[in-house]
Amino acid sequence: MQITVRYFASIREAMGTGSEELDTSATTVGALREALMTRSEAAAQALAHGKAVRMALNQDMCSADAVLKAGDEVAFFPPVTGG
Numbered sequence: 001m002q003i004t005v006r007y008f009a010s011i012r013e014a015m016g017t018g019s020e021e022l023d024t025s026a027t028t029v030g031a032l033r034e035a036l037m038t039r040s041e042a043a044a045q046a047l048a049h050g051k052a053v054r055m056a057l058n059q060d061m062c063s064a065d066a067v068l069k070a071g072d073e074v075a076f077f078p079p080v081t082g083g
Helices: 009-015 029-037 041-046
Strands: 002-007 019-023 054-057 073-077
Touching: 002 009, 002 029, 009 041, 009 073, 029 041, 029 054, 029 073
Parallel strands: 002 073
Antiparallel strands: 002 019, 054 073
């Protein structure tokens, strides 16, 4: 299925792009994260399970078990701090 994946901040830097259209067989956001981690060492480090990575599905925060469907937009980003 075709989805849009967006990356922000340090994850964008590690992935080498801000967004991409992706054909995936992943059925959940967590499975997509796993698949993306296999792309390169930089991706594996940026999306590693020990890292605090926030995920959003169609601009709503989600957990790893959120179900994907064709046309969805998934975003990965580090926690945001402000002040």
